[in-house]
Amino acid sequence: MIRDFSERLIVQEVSPRDGLQIEPSWVETADKIALIDELSLAGFSRIEGGSxxxxxxxxxxxxxxAVFRGIRRxxxxxxxxxVPNLKGAERALAAGADELNLVMSASQTHNRANMRMSCEASLAAxxxxxxxxxxxxxxLNASIATTFGCPFEGAIDEDRVVQIVDTYLEMGMQGIxxxxxxxxANPRQVQRLVKRVLxxxxxxxxxLHFHNTRGLGLCNVLAAYEAGARRFDAAVGGLxxxxxxxxxxxxxxTEDLVNLCDQMGIETGIDLPGLLAISRRLPALLGHELPGQVAKAGRNCDLHPIPDFSLG
Amino acid sequence: MIRDFSERLIVQEVSPRDGLQIEPSWVETADKIALIDELSLAGFSRIEGGSxxxxxxxxxxxxxxAVFRGIRRxxxxxxxxxVPNLKGAERALAAGADELNLVMSASQTHNRANMRMSCEASLAAxxxxxxxxxxxxxxLNASIATTFGCPFEGAIDEDRVVQIVDTYLEMGMQGIxxxxxxxxANPRQVQRLVKRVLxxxxxxxxxLHFHNTRGLGLCNVLAAYEAGARRFDAAVGGLxxxxxxxxxxxxxxTEDLVNLCDQMGIETGIDLPGLLAISRRLPALLGHELPGQVAKAGRNCDLHPIPDFSLG
Incomplete structure (x- = not known):
């Protein structure tokens, strides 16, 4: 079977960074390393390991x-x-990171809240x-936070986002x-902006980095994919x-996205059963349930025993 | 502004039936009536009130x-x-239902488990x-359960589904x-089948009646909508x-779907703030959290106060 790799969807696993950063209980360094090591064997080509x-x-x-030095690459x-600035970059380089992800918000207000500086100061950094x-x-990758809306300012001007993309490209960023x-975000907005940026x-x-805050995360992935996008951030368990x-x-x-791709015939290279096993160990590690659905429901092919009709 | 009503998406609210039927605690008749009465004022044109x-x-x-007789129409x-059969139909008619929804599964095994009879016996009923x-x-509306897959049998032959659609139409069903x-279900499968059925x-x-069991419910709505479908079942709170x-x-x-439509500019006629108020009262009524996201996250336009940067 000849596969069209232009159709392939690349998942960057971000649970060790965007997932764990908000966890209220401390996760031991050894557990973080074990999580990244398990993810490394599940077929991902990119893992955001920390900040x-x-x-x-x-x-x-x-x-x-300690996490970056401890993982089995x-x-x-x-x-x-x-990394937010030069100091962070120095630390990440010393720890052996392969790629630095620089983050600035499209919204000035959000950038001040998140990074404690103006967008201009972020760009200078x-x-x-x-x-x-x-x-x-x-x-070097550069992210634009609040691309599709800001919790303080509301709507974000799409021209401003495109302008930041141009600035990043002029600066020499390899990824955005x-x-x-x-x-x-909503699917129509996503399609419009992805087409412009591509x-x-x-x-x-x-x-594309989507959150499922209002239940639209996978809808937005499909909209972006249809518009030509191929790389997506996701976190195991929906962390x-x-x-x-x-x-x-x-x-x-991640596993809900990979299941969607598997069902639609979109290649990801990721081992869904392996990923589900990782996800199902997370509630014990973190002490709470996670929003991911497929880990609870099982895959489509996980059939149930036929009921005994004689009892009916 | 001239609106294109062919683009309008119709939501049939099914929480009083498909939502409440699985609730472990008894919901008082008066509370069921109050829920339907609140839903009746939120802009729905169709409500599945019970079974x-x-x-x-x-x-x-x-x-x-008692519920059907108690509601304020x-x-x-x-x-x-x-209704599953003639006896149910008699009771529903006596209680004043405007429409009967008959249900049979595409899967013989599921129909036996759910209805305690073969598909042929269901059709005869x-x-x-x-x-x-x-x-x-x-x-009269007739539903095809397990259209997109059966938890016992697995994949369902699409030709079989189309055959049941034809049988329903020949019998004189007004809706399917x-x-x-x-x-x-997955979006590609949904598009293929919706196009055939339309x-x-x-x-x-x-x-179209989707469950969010594996996180794909709204993706499937959009896929069906793109293929021309315009009517969708949903339950407030994701009950x-x-x-x-x-x-x-x-x-x-429902409110996650209506929020999606509002954001995309698809008319539903449903009052999202009113719906959110209904949804936010449900956890107290039912004694547990619900999966709906917008009720927790708020709408996009519900902005947050700007943090005091002087503290940073």
Whole structure:
């Protein structure tokens, strides 16, 4: 069977970073390493393993160095670290990250709340990171948080997002992520913006990052996929969340996305049974249930015993 | 502004039937009536108010007559009753149902488990109902459960589904529902089947009934909508569930669907704030949380106060 790899959907697993950063209980460094090591064997080509931000801002991920140094790297897997500035970049490089993910919000208000600086200050900080890594083999990705809406400002001007994409490309970023930080995107908006952005960079350089805050995460993936996008962030179990929407879902759930792709005949390269086994161990590790559905319902092919009709 | 009503999406609210039937705690008749009365004012044109099946089979809905007699009917709203056979039809007619919804599974095994009879026996029972209501003003809808997959048999032959549609139409059913009883449908399958079925009956006569068991409910709605379907079942709060997937979601959530439509500019005629108020009262009534997301996260336009940056 000849496969059309242009149809392939690439999942970047972000649970160790965007998933664990909001967990209220401390997850031991060894457990973080074990999670990443299990994910490395499930078929992912990209895993966001942690972030190198101020330990005061995100104490849950304060052991980034130890995690990156402790994981058993698999060849073919790119291990990504989120960094906000030069200091974070230095730490991530020293810890052996393959790719740095720089984050700025399209919304000034959200960037001030999240990064404690203006967008202009974020871009200036990115410049110092670019300067520092020149000549190194590390990859650079830049994310645009609140691309599809801001919990403080509301709607975000699409022209502003496209302008930031252009700025990132001029700066020399190799990859760009459009992030729906608080789950405000809808499929029509996603299609419109993805088409505009894909006129500026190849699909292999664009990642979509959706949250399922309002139940639309997988709808938005399909809309973006139809518009030509091929790379998506997701978190096993649907880990993650949003401080502004307690009780609402977090990142789109990796195994629910992989199940969707399997059912639709879209290749991901990810082992669904292996992923389900990882997901089903998470509630014990974290002490609470997770929003992912397929881990609870099973796959379509997990049939149930036929009832004994003689009892009826 | 001129609206294109051919684009309008009709939501049939099924929480009083498919939602409440699986609730472990008894919901008082007065509370059921109050729920339907609130829903009647939220803009729905169709509400499935209960079922007239054996009280032994579904004790949670054993008060169907009292519920139908107690509700305050709004003009323009069609109140539907699910019935399995002639006895149920007699009870529903006496209680004043505007439409009878007859249910048979595409899967023989599921029909035996659910209805305690073969598909052929179900069709024969439907014939006696059709005979009985001839000349009455009541409407008849017929559902095909397990259209997209059976938890016992697995995949369902699409030709078999289309054959049942043809049989229903020949019998004189005015509406047909394709039901994804245990959430096994995927968007490509939905598009393929909806297109085939819409070559046989108008969109106004076809309802799609999706469960969110594996997180794909709203993806399947959009796929069906794109293929031309316009009528969808949903339950406020995402009430409902599946005995074969404990912990998994139930029906697609009405307010999440209406929010999706509002965001995409698809007219539904349903008042989202009113619906959210109904949904947010349900956990207290039922004693547990519900899977609906927008009731927890709020609408996109429910903005959050800007943090005090001077503290940072």
């Amino acid at each position: 190198f931000v101020s330990p005061k801002a995100i104490p849950a991920l304060r052991d980034g160095e 698999q060849s073919g897997v790119i291990y990504v670290a989120l 990115f410049d110092t990171v670019l300067e520092r890594v020149r000549g190194e083999s590390v990859l 992520t459009l992030a729906d930080t608080t789950g405000m 006129s500026r960079l190849p699909a292999a350089a664009l990642t 993650g969340g949003c401080p502004f929407a307690p009780g609402a879902s977090g990142n789109i759930c | 007239f099946v054996s009280p032994k089979a579904i004790p949670a809905l054993r008060d169907g007559e 709004q003009s323009g709203v069609i109140y539907v009753a699910l 439907f014939d006696t109902v059709l005979e009985r209501v001839r000349g009455e003003s009541v409407l 529902t394709l039901a994804d009883t245990t959430g096994m 070559s046989r009956l108008p969109a106004a006569a076809l309802t 409902g569930g599946c005995p074969f997937a404990p912990g998994a979601s139930g029906n697609i959530c």
